[in-house]
Structures are given as C-alpha cells and as structure tokens.
Amino acid sequence: MQVIDELIHARWVIPVVPRKTVLEHHAIAIHDGRIVDILPSSIAQQQYQPGRSTLLDRHALIPGLVNAHTHAAMSLFRGLADDLPLMQWLNAHIWPAEQRWVGEEFIIAGVRLAMAEMIRTGTTCFNDMYFFPDVTGRTVAQAGMRVVTGLIVIDFPTVWAADADEYIEKAIAVHDEFRDDPLVHTAFAPHAPYTVSDGPLQRIQTLVGELDIPVHMHVHETNDEIEQGMKRYGKRPLTRLHELGLLGPSLVAVHMARIDDDEIELTAQQGVNVVHCPESNMKLASGACPVQRLLDAGVNVALGTDGAASNNDLDMFGEMRSAALLGKLAAQDASALPAWQALEMATINGARALGLDALIGSLEPGKAADIVAVDLNDAGHQPVYQPVSQLVYTNAGASVTDVWVNGHRLLRERVLTSLDGDAILEQTAQWCRRITTGTMPDDTMQT
Amino acid sequence: MQVIDELIHARWVIPVVPRKTVLEHHAIAIHDGRIVDILPSSIAQQQYQPGRSTLLDRHALIPGLVNAHTHAAMSLFRGLADDLPLMQWLNAHIWPAEQRWVGEEFIIAGVRLAMAEMIRTGTTCFNDMYFFPDVTGRTVAQAGMRVVTGLIVIDFPTVWAADADEYIEKAIAVHDEFRDDPLVHTAFAPHAPYTVSDGPLQRIQTLVGELDIPVHMHVHETNDEIEQGMKRYGKRPLTRLHELGLLGPSLVAVHMARIDDDEIELTAQQGVNVVHCPESNMKLASGACPVQRLLDAGVNVALGTDGAASNNDLDMFGEMRSAALLGKLAAQDASALPAWQALEMATINGARALGLDALIGSLEPGKAADIVAVDLNDAGHQPVYQPVSQLVYTNAGASVTDVWVNGHRLLRERVLTSLDGDAILEQTAQWCRRITTGTMPDDTMQT
Numbered sequence: 001m002q003v004i005d006e007l008i009h010a011r012w013v014i015p016v017v018p019r020k021t022v023l024e025h026h027a028i029a030i031h032d033g034r035i036v037d038i039l040p041s042s043i044a045q046q047q048y049q050p051g052r053s054t055l056l057d058r059h060a061l062i063p064g065l066v067n068a069h070t071h072a073a074m075s076l077f078r079g080l081a082d083d084l085p086l087m088q089w090l091n092a093h094i095w096p097a098e099q100r101w102v103g104e105e106f107i108i109a110g111v112r113l114a115m116a117e118m119i120r121t122g123t124t125c126f127n128d129m130y131f132f133p134d135v136t137g138r139t140v141a142q143a144g145m146r147v148v149t150g151l152i153v154i155d156f157p158t159v160w161a162a163d164a165d166e167y168i169e170k171a172i173a174v175h176d177e178f179r180d181d182p183l184v185h186t187a188f189a190p191h192a193p194y195t196v197s198d199g200p201l202q203r204i205q206t207l208v209g210e211l212d213i214p215v216h217m218h219v220h221e222t223n224d225e226i227e228q229g230m231k232r233y234g235k236r237p238l239t240r241l242h243e244l245g246l247l248g249p250s251l252v253a254v255h256m257a258r259i260d261d262d263e264i265e266l267t268a269q270q271g272v273n274v275v276h277c278p279e280s281n282m283k284l285a286s287g288a289c290p291v292q293r294l295l296d297a298g299v300n301v302a303l304g305t306d307g308a309a310s311n312n313d314l315d316m317f318g319e320m321r322s323a324a325l326l327g328k329l330a331a332q333d334a335s336a337l338p339a340w341q342a343l344e345m346a347t348i349n350g351a352r353a354l355g356l357d358a359l360i361g362s363l364e365p366g367k368a369a370d371i372v373a374v375d376l377n378d379a380g381h382q383p384v385y386q387p388v389s390q391l392v393y394t395n396a397g398a399s400v401t402d403v404w405v406n407g408h409r410l411l412r413e414r415v416l417t418s419l420d421g422d423a424i425l426e427q428t429a430q431w432c433r434r435i436t437t438g439t440m441p442d443d444t445m446q447t
Numbered sequence: 448m449q450v451i452d453e454l455i456h457a458r459w460v461i462p463v464v465p466r467k468t469v470l471e472h473h474a475i476a477i478h479d480g481r482i483v484d485i486l487p488s489s490i491a492q493q494q495y496q497p498g499r500s501t502l503l504d505r506h507a508l509i510p511g512l513v514n515a516h517t518h519a520a521m522s523l524f525r526g527l528a529d530d531l532p533l534m535q536w537l538n539a540h541i542w543p544a545e546q547r548w549v550g551e552e553f554i555i556a557g558v559r560l561a562m563a564e565m566i567r568t569g570t571t572c573f574n575d576m577y578f579f580p581d582v583t584g585r586t587v588a589q590a591g592m593r594v595v596t597g598l599i600v601i602d603f604p605t606v607w608a609a610d611a612d613e614y615i616e617k618a619i620a621v622h623d624e625f626r627d628d629p630l631v632h633t634a635f636a637p638h639a640p641y642t643v644s645d646g647p648l649q650r651i652q653t654l655v656g657e658l659d660i661p662v663h664m665h666v667h668e669t670n671d672e673i674e675q676g677m678k679r680y681g682k683r684p685l686t687r688l689h690e691l692g693l694l695g696p697s698l699v700a701v702h703m704a705r706i707d708d709d710e711i712e713l714t715a716q717q718g719v720n721v722v723h724c725p726e727s728n729m730k731l732a733s734g735a736c737p738v739q740r741l742l743d744a745g746v747n748v749a750l751g752t753d754g755a756a757s758n759n760d761l762d763m764f765g766e767m768r769s770a771a772l773l774g775k776l777a778a779q780d781a782s783a784l785p786a787w788q789a790l791e792m793a794t795i796n797g798a799r800a801l802g803l804d805a806l807i808g809s810l811e812p813g814k815a816a817d818i819v820a821v822d823l824n825d826a827g828h829q830p831v832y833q834p835v836s837q838l839v840y841t842n843a844g845a846s847v848t849d850v851w852v853n854g855h856r857l858l859r860e861r862v863l864t865s866l867d868g869d870a871i872l873e874q875t876a877q878w879c880r881r882i883t884t885g886t887m888p889d890d891t892m893q894t
Contacts, residue, residue, distance in 0.1 A: 078829070079836040083775075083785035116826035282772035283840075285781040312840035313827055318765070325729035325769070326776075328530075334732040338530035379563035380760055382525070382872060383879030389526040393730075393759035398845035425829060432830030 004031040005407060007050035009041045010373065012060040012387045016347045017362035020340050022387060028061060030369040033182075033407035037365055056402065058377035060387045062343070063362050064124025064146075064370030064405060065316040066350030068275040069216075069254045069304025071130045073102070073110030075117065076431050078308040086222055086284045094309060098131075101435060102159055107135040109427045114314055115143050116416060116424050121315040121397035122372040124405045127252065127275075127304065127354055129189040129216055131160040134174045137184040144408050144418045146370065148354050150189025150216045151175060153200050164200040168207070175211055182406065185213075185356065187252065192218035193237035194228050198244060205245050214252050214273075214355055217241075220263070221255035222286045238263050247272050252353050254304065255280075256294075257287035264290065268297040273353035276345065278322040280306035288330040291323065291345075292337055302350040303342070317397030320346050324392055339392035369407040375399045451478040452854060454497035456488045457820065459507040459834045463794045464809035467787050469834055475508060477816040480629075480854035484812055503849070505824035507834045509790070510809050511571025511593075511817030511852060512763040513797025515722040516663075516701045516751025518577045520549070520557030522564065523878050525755040533669055533731045541756060545578075548882060549606055554582040556874045561761055562590050563863060563871050568762040568844035569819040571852045574699065574722075574751065574801055576636040576663055578607040581621045584631040591855050591865045593817065595801050597636025597663045598622060600647050611647040615654070622658055629853065632660075632803065634699065639665035640684035641675050645691060652692050661699050661720075661802055664688075667710070668702035669733045685710050694719050699800050701751065702727075703741075704734035711737065715744040720800035723792065725769040727753035738774045739783040749797040750789070764844030767793050771839055786839035820849040 008030070013023040015038060027044035029037040039047070074094075081093035107130070118126060128136055129150035140147040151171030152160065161167040171188060178184040188204045190196040196217075208215055220226060220238060229237040238259070241247055247270035254275040259267070267274065276289045294301050303323055305314045320342040327337025351361025360370050374396050376382070381390045381399065390396060403411035410418050455477070460470040462485060474491035476484040486494070521541075528540035554577070565573060575583055576597035587594040598618030599607065608614040618635060625631040635651045637643040643664075655662055667673060667685060676684040685706070688694055694717035701722040706714070714721065723736045741748050750770055752761045767789040774784025798808025807817050821843050823829070828837045828846065837843060850858035857865050 076830060079832045079840065082833070082836045082840065083771075083782050085781040089781070113826055113829065120826065279772060282776045283781065285775040285779055285783070288776060312836065313842050315827070315842055318842055322769075322772070324530075325726060328732040329729045329735060329773075332732055334532040334536070334730065335530050336732070377872060379560055379567065379868065379871060379875075380762070382560065382875045383523060383882075385526045385879065385883065386529070389529045389759065393526065393529065395760050395762055395765055395842070395845065398842065421826065424826060425824060428826075428829045432832065435830075436832065 001049040002047065003049050004029050004036060005050065006030040006052045006054065007044055007048055008054045008056060008061065008371070009044070010056045010059050010061040013038060013363065014060055014062045014388060015363035016063050016344060017364055019344070028363060028371065030407050033369055035363060035365050035367050035369050038363060056373050059373040059375050059401065060391060061363065062372050062374065062391065063347045064360065064372050064403065065122050065346045066302065066354070066361060067118065067123045067126040067304055067314065067316050068252070068302035068350040068353055069277055069306055070114065070126045070128045070314065071307030072114035072126060072128050072136065073107045073130050074307035074309045075114040075314065076106065076110040076428065076435070078312050080309060080435070082312070086286060087224060089284065089310070097435065102131055104132055104135050106431070107132045108139050109431055111136050111139045112143070112419060112424050113428050114308065115140065115145055116419050116421055117314045119145065119403050119410050119416060119419070120400060120414070121317060122374065122400040122403060123314065123316050124370040124372065124403060125356070125360060127187065127216060129191070131158060134177060137174065137178050137181070141181060141184050144183065144405055144410055146183045146360070146405055148185040148187050149174070149178070150187050152189045152191065153204060154191040154195050155197055168200065168203055172207070175213065185354065187214040187216040187354070189216045192221070192225065193240060194225050201244050201246060208250050214250050214353070215246060216252045216254070218255055219253040220258045223258055226258055238266065242266065242270070249273070255286065255289065257281045257289045259290065264293055264297050267294065268299050272299070274299055274301045275304045275353065276301055276323055277304045277306040278326045279319060280310045282322070282326065283310055288326055290330060291327045292331040292333070295341065300349050300352050301345055302353040303345040315397040316346050317391065317395065320392045339388045342392050343388055369404050371404040372400055373402040375401045448496040449494065450496050451476050451483060452497065453477040453499045453501065454491055454495055455501045455503060455508065455818070456491070457503045457506050457508040460485060460810065461507055461509045461835060462810035463510050463791060464811055466791070475810060475818065477854050480816055482810060482812050482814050482816050485810060503820050506820045506822050506848065507838060508810065509819050509821065509838065510794045511807065511819050511850065512569050512793045513749065513801070513808060514565065514570045514573040514751055514761065514763050515699070515749035515797040515800055516724055516753055517561065517573045517575045517761065518754030519561035519573060519575050519583065520554045520577050521754035521756045522561040522761065523553065523557040523875065523882070525759050527756060527882070529759070533733060534671060536731065536757070544882065549578055551579055551582050553878070554579040555586050556878055558583050558586045559590070559866060559871050560875050561755065562587065562592050563866050563868055564761045566592065566850050566857050566863060566866070567847060567861070568764060569821065569847040569850060570761065570763050571817040571819065571850060572803070572807060574634065574663060576638070578605060581624060584621065584625050584628070588628060588631050591630065591852055591857055593630045593807070593852055595632040595634050596621070596625070597634050599636045599638065600651060601638040601642050602644055615647065615650055619654070622660065632801065634661040634663040634801070636663045639668070639672065640687060641672050648691050648693060655697050661697050661800070662693060663699045663701070665702055666700040667705045670705055673705055685713065689713065689717070696720070702733065702736065704728045704736045706737065711740055711744050714741065715746050720747045720749060722749045722751045722800065723770055724751045724753040725773045726766060727757045729769070729773065730757055735773055735777040737777060738770065739778040739780070742788065747796050747799050748792055749800040750792040762844040763793050764838065764842065767839045786835045789839050790835055816851050816854040818851040819847055822846045822848045
C-alpha cells in the first residue's frame with residue numbers, strides 16, 4: 001500500500017486528455033500537490049493508503065478550468081455601465097472610473113472578489129491583464145489560486161507607470177519577483193494594437209525570447225480597431241503585429257472576433273493561440289469569432305470571460321455554453337463546437353495557450369492536482385445520459401462543490417477555505433458605496 | 448391597520464410595470480393570493496397587520512418569470528442527444544424516444560422534474576406544448592404552479608390521439624376540464640406548419656373564436672421548414688397561416704428565427720405575438736430571430752427556453768442573458784436589447800402573449816401574487832450598481848431563494864414546499880435507467 005495525501009472517489013472522472021473519455025467510479029490519487037494516479041475506485045482502495053479520503057458519489061471531476069482572459073480587479077466595476085458599444089463604454093465609463101479609483105487597495109479587493117466567484121464556479125487558473133500585476137500576483141498566491149499575471153504595457157500614463165520605459169522596467173521586475181513561484185506565472189500584456197506603438201512592441205518581442213513567457217494581447221476585437229489601424233498604420237493590426245515579429249506560439253491573441261480567411265490561415269501557420277470571449281463579444285456587439293474554422297485550421301483556441309465589467313460574470317461554465325451555442329450559430333451547423341470541444345477550450349487549450357500544459361489543463365498523472373467537482377444530482381442537471389453535455393449545457397457552475405489547486409482544497413462543500421467570503425462582501429459593499437458616491441473617506445478604508 | 452395575509456419587505460422591488468422602475472426598501476402586501484399594495488417598508492409597517500412578515504433585505508423581488516415556450520415533460524430527455532441539426536435530432540433521436548417512452552407516467556415524472564427546476568430558477572408560469580395536456584394540467588395544479596397547457600394537434604397518430612378529429616375532440620375536453628381552474632389555462636397547440644395540414648388549422652381557427660384562447664405554434668424555426676413549405680404549398684409558412692386566417696393577437700408564434708422584412712411588418716400589422724428561444728435556436732443552429740427589429744416594429748416578443756432536450760435547461764435567467772447577448776450581436780449594436788427589455792420579455796410580454804396580462808407579468812396591485820426573490824448578496828452578483836443588470840447578466844437563476852404563486856410560497860429559502868425534491872430525483876433516475884437500457888420493468892414503475 002502506497003501512502004499518499006488524498007484519494008478522491010467520484011461517480012465520473014472526465015480527464016479531458018485522452019479526448020472524450022468518461023471514467024465511471026474512478027478515483028484520483030494525490031500526493032505532494034500532484035496527481036499520482038487515476039484508477040477504478042475499487043482498485044485504488046487496495047493500492048493506496050490516503051491521509052484523507054473523499055467520496056463524491058454524485059459528482060463529476062474535471063480539470064480546473066483555465067480562464068484565459070480576465071481583468072480580475074474590474075469585478076468591482078461589474079454592472080457599472082451596460083448595454084453600450086465598446087468605445088463609448090471605455091471612454092465614457094470604464095477609463096474614467098479606472099483613473100479615479102484604481103490603486104493597490106482596489107486591486108486587492110477586486111482580485112479577491114473575482115477569486116471568490118471564480119473558485120466557486122470551478123476556475124483554478126486565470127490569465128489576467130491589469131494594472132499592479134505584482135499586487136494581483138501576491139493576492140492570488142495568498143489565496144492559493146493559480147494566475148498568469150499580465151505585465152501590462154500601454155502607451156498612455158496611468159497610476160501604474162508613466163511611459164513605455166517604466167511599464168517595461170516594472171514588467172521585468174514583476175517577472176523577477178515571481179520567477180520561482182509555484183502558483184504565480186507571468187506574461188507580457190501589451191494592451192492592444194491601438195494602444196501600444198511599435199517601439200514598446202519591439203522591445204517586448206525581444207524580451208519574450210529571453211524570458212520565455214507568453215504575450216497576452218487584445219487583437220481584432222472590433223471593426224473600429226481594424227479601421228483605426230488602417231488609418232494610422234496603413235495595414236490591419238494583425239498584419240502589423242506579423243511585421244513586428246509578434247505572431248507565433250508565444251502570442252495569446254484575445255478576441256479575434258473580426259478576422260478574414262487569410263488571417264485564419266496566417267494565425268494557423270504562425271501557431272498563434274486565440275482566446276475566444278463569446279459573452280463579452282456578444283455583449284459589446286463586437287462580432288463572432290469563427291471558432292470552428294480556427295479549430296479546423298489547427299489553431300489552439302482557449303476560452304475567457306473577459307472582465308466582469310463586460311460579461312458580467314466570471315463563470316467559465318456559462319462561457320463554455322455560450323461558446324458552444326454561438327459556435328453553432330456562427331458556423332450554421334448544430335454539430336459545430338460540441339460539448340467536449342468547449343470543455344477542451346476551457347481546460348487543456350487554455351493551459352497550452354499559456355505554456356502551462358505540462359502542469360495543468362487535464363487530469364493526468366504527473367500534473368498538478370488542480371481539480372473541480374460538480375454535483376450533478378440536481379433537478380437542473382438530471383437525468384445524466386452524457387455528463388459532458390450536462391457540464392456544458394445545464395449551468396453547472398452553480399453546482400461546483402469542491403475545488404483543489406496544487407492539491408489544496410480551496411472550496412470544501414461550497415465553502416471557501418482560503419478566502420473570507422463575508423469580508424470580501426463587506427469590502428465590496430464599501431467600494432460600491434465609494435464608487436457610487438464618488439468619495440473615498442479614509443475611515444472606511446480597510447484592506 | 449388593515450389585516451392581510453403576508454407582507455414581504457425587500458431591498459429592491461422591480462415591478463416591471465411601470466417600465467425601468469427600481470423601488471428600494473419597499474414591501475409587497477399580499478391578501479387572498481393577490482397583490483394589494485406596494486409601498487415603502489416604513490409606511491407598510493404602520494398601515495398593514497400581516498399574518499406573516501418576511502424580510503428579504505439582500506434581495507430583489509421581481510414578477511414570477513413566464514416561460515413562454517416549453518415541452519416540460521421532455522426534461523426526461525435532457526442531454527439524450529446533443530450537437531445535432533434539428534431534423535436529425537428529431538428524426539433519429541427525439542421522435543423515436545417519444546414513441547417508445549411517452550405515456551401518462553412519463554408526463555407526470557417529466558413535468559415534476561421540470562417544475563422543480565423552473566420554480567428553483569424563478570419561473571412561476573409556463574406555456575407548454577406536449578402530449579397528455581390534461582395530465583400536465585393536473586400535475587401542475589397539484590404543485591400549485593401556473594401553466595398554459597397546450598392542446599396539441601399534429602397530423603400523425605401518437606399515443607395521445609389517432610387523427611385530427613381525435614386531437615381536436617380531446618383538445619375541447621381538456622379545455623373544458625380546466626375552464627374554471629385558477630392555475631391551469633389552455634391554448635391550442637398545433638405543432639408547426641410542416642406537421643399540421645390546412646383542415647385541422649381551419650377548425651382550430653374557428654374554435655379559437657369560440658373559446659377565446661391563444662394558438663401556440665412553432666413558426667419559421669428553420670430554413671428547412673420554409674423550403675418544405677414552399678415545396679408543398681407553394682408559399683412560405685407564414686403566408687399560408689395568414690391565408691388560413693391564423694395571424695392575429697391570438698397567435699403565439701414560437702421561434703420566428705427565419706423571417707424577412709415583409710414578414711416583420713406582417714407580424715406587427717397582425718398583432719402576432721412572437722416567442723424568442725435564443726438558446727434552442729443557437730444550439731440547433733436554426734438562426735437568430737431579429738428581436739430588436741420586431742420590438743421596434745411594435746411586436747410583443749416574449750421569451751422561452753424550449754424543451755430541456757434542446758437547451759438543456761429551463762432557467763429563464765440564463766435565457767434572458769442569452770436573449771440580450773444574441774440580440775446585441777444580431778443587431779450589431781451593443782445598446783440593443785438592454786437588460787430591462789430582456790426582463791420585460793420574460794415577464795409582462797410573456798403574460799401578454801398568453802392573454803394573461805391582467806393577472807400576471809408585473810408586480811401591481813390587483814394582480815396575482817406570483818413573485819420571485821433573488822438574493823444578490825453573493826460574490827457573483829456584487830457590487831450592485833443597477834440590480835436589473837445583475838439579474839440579467841450575472842447568472843441570477845442560481846440565487847433565487849423564494850417563489851410565490853397566487854400568494855402561496857412554493858420555494859422557501861431554496862427549498863421546494865409543494866414538490867418532493869428527493870422523490871423527483873429518484874423517479875428521474877429510474878426513467879434514466881429505463882431509457883438507457885431500453886427496458887421498462889413493471890416492478891420499478893411508481894408514480
């Protein structure tokens with residue numbers, strides 16, 4: 001009998017790799033934060049002597065979901081302004097609010113609120129782009145969750161940095177801070193082609209080769225962005241990025257809602273990763289990314305919620321459903337983007353985009369024990385003919401009961417273990433009052 | 448002090464009528480199943496002496512949601528076959544399964560499962576189309592929920608009736624059975640233009656004048672339906688229905704995913720009600736109903752989930768979000784279908800389509816006390832700048848805590864009071880085993 005930390009028995013185990021596999025009455029053996037084995041429960045009981053044994057006989061176990069595009073701290077702006085076009089929403093509401101409110105304390109409160117929602121809906125890793133990536137990294141590490149914190153670069157001065165030099169200097173410093181962190185990974189995060197000029201992009205491209213981290217960037221989100229690019233540079237943004245040398249397996253191109261046939265081919269040829277954000281793209285009427293055609297061309301397509309200010313939730317189960325539904329409509333084919341493929345986008349494809357697929361994205365021996373349990377014994381999910389269908393199509397985020405990251409149980413029977421849910425709600429209420437009234441009295445500030 | 452049955456105090460009351468109204472710290476006074484008053488909590492406490500007083504200080508109260516298109520019993524087929532085009536899904540999976548399994552016991556079990564899900568996600572009334580509408584009516588009445596049970600008519604013989612004569616004979620009998628029922632209403636439900644020929648449609652049209660009930664019908668769901676109609680009748684289905692005299696305020700036309708400019712105008716001119724089912728239309732790749740254009744033309748557009756076999760849930764909150772998101776994408780305008788309009792579609796517009804807007808669809812004195820409470824004090828909904836945004840965009844169905852129908856509390860702090868949730872899950876599991884194994888042993892049949 002091999003001594004291990006934990007043995008989780010479940011009704012179904014859906015490892016994602018190998019593809020389309022559903023194991024029944026299996027167990028996952030965990031030791032030192034890693035998955036050491038996945039095997040039938042009956043055999044597991046003879047083979048392993050676990051420190052803890054967990055029986056989830058109504059549940060499906062899946063890999064922790066990877067939210068491949070977030071602005072986590074913006075959860076404090078959730079619902080601040082809705083039903084507006086992207087540029088109006090940014091110019092008249094989001095950017096002024098950011099200028100007024102964003103600082104270290106805002107980031108801590110916003111990231112905690114986002115993590116509370118994400119953990120409870122089965123996300124274990126998120127690819128973030130926002131100011132104060134150092135604060136985000138520390139806040140996530142403290143909660144035991146996993147993040148790729150984006151080293152933001154943008155042309156205009158913000159509270160985080162004054163100019164391109166300072167953004168890049170700080171990017172390198174933040175990368176260094178988390179170099180050996182088991183939970184906090186980094187990526188360059190130049191905001192978008194229309195907000196970052198050639199100089200900083202070239203410097204980032206040089207640094208990517210040295211640091212071997214991804215480049216996380218909004219690309220081809222709207223027609224407006226493409227028209228601006230044509231006007232300013234005489235070429236479409238993707239062409240410009242190609243000429244600057246940015247297209248490649250390091251690039252995590254978010255949105256890609258407006259791409260033509262040649263650009264699908266270019267994306268595939270160059271090995272660019274795409275992050276599809278269906279709900280944000282629909283809500284801002286940006287367009288529908290041709291996901292099935294990208295997948296057919298061999299492109300790695302991951303899934304993201306975008307920030308809570310344009311979604312307005314961070315529930316990756318809902319995002320999987322929206323991706324599958326929109327994918328079918330866009331392809332005019334009900335067999336496009338089937339449930340199992342949406343689940344791949346939300347797990348292994350996300351891990352691959354972030355260069356983390358040796359560590360997370362599937363339930364396989366040797367990978368980190370980033371695991372999510374979903375209780376399917378509910379009137380909203382029953383009957384279960386095919387558990388993957390129910391996970392994608394029946395609002396399963398509300399039925400996540402348990403979540404492990406690196407073998408640590410961050411959600412136990414729906415209760416957060418590493419975050420104080422009540423304190424988060426209290427902090428959020430304080431921020432809501434501040435943002436609504438436009439005042440920031442010192443006496444209500446607690447972090 | 449006026450003696451009343453119940454006084455519900457809430458953080459927010461969103462009555463839907465008048466439009467865009469959000470009342471804070473208000474109370475709803477209920478007596479004899481009706482709303483008698485809506486007023487500030489502080490005044491209510493001086494004015495009314497309630498038998499029961501309920502404080503919901505983290506909650507929004509909204510009118511009970513009206514699911515304007517369901518096949519409730521099909522919840523037993525949830526996830527049986529997914530990711531397939533409509534006709535393949537119907538011909539190869541759904542219709543054979545119905546032929547094999549549908550009977551009175553199936554209906555009872557399926558409708559109970561559907562009600563459990565609907566009540567828990569804030570639906571108080573559903574417009575159903577299925578076999579055994581009498582059994583559906585009785586099952587719903589027993590649970591204290593509200594239904595418009597569809598008097599199904601279809602050309603081919605089924606377990607419910609052999610031919611048009613028998614379908615219509617049974618329709619009249621079921622209508623008579625529920626003539627004075629406070630919770631069970633009826634509508635004719637000729638399945639679709641491609642499954643009901645001219646003779647029965649003409650008889651239905653004559654009877655509608657006598658009985659004064661709606662006609663609930665799938666119309667222009669797919670291009671295939673329109674092509675079939677052109678081939679068989681030499682005209683588009685909507686034109687054929689117009690010539691048969693069916694277009695008018697009695698008609699509840701479901702889907703309308705494929706309509707041209709002239710048909711939008713015709714629909715508006717004739718006062719036809721449209722039921723939009725965005726998730727089903729996307730999942731079956733049927734198309735996107737031009738909702739904003741219909742609304743702009745003055746058409747009453749309601750909202751439905753369709754059956755759980757093609758959705759795969761009956762959560763109207765999710766459907767509101769999908770409607771808003773798809774509406775923006777289809778209109779290429781982020782300000783199209785704002786949150787408040789999605790909420791109207793799911794409440795007052797549904798009530799109007801069913802001819803029940805004097806009774807339900809808004810929180811107004813004199814109307815039935817069909818009320819839903821949503822707890823917004825959750826990391827997934829906070830902060831709350833505009834409660835209607837959070838109701839529509841943040842998966843609020845999972846946060847419904849209390850539901851009243853006709854003044855009776857069918858959900859109390861998330862627990863069903865008129866349905867046995869455990870028994871429903873057990874019955875559902877039995878049906879799942881039967882349908883999976885293809886056997887129906889008498890000894891496991893319990894109803």
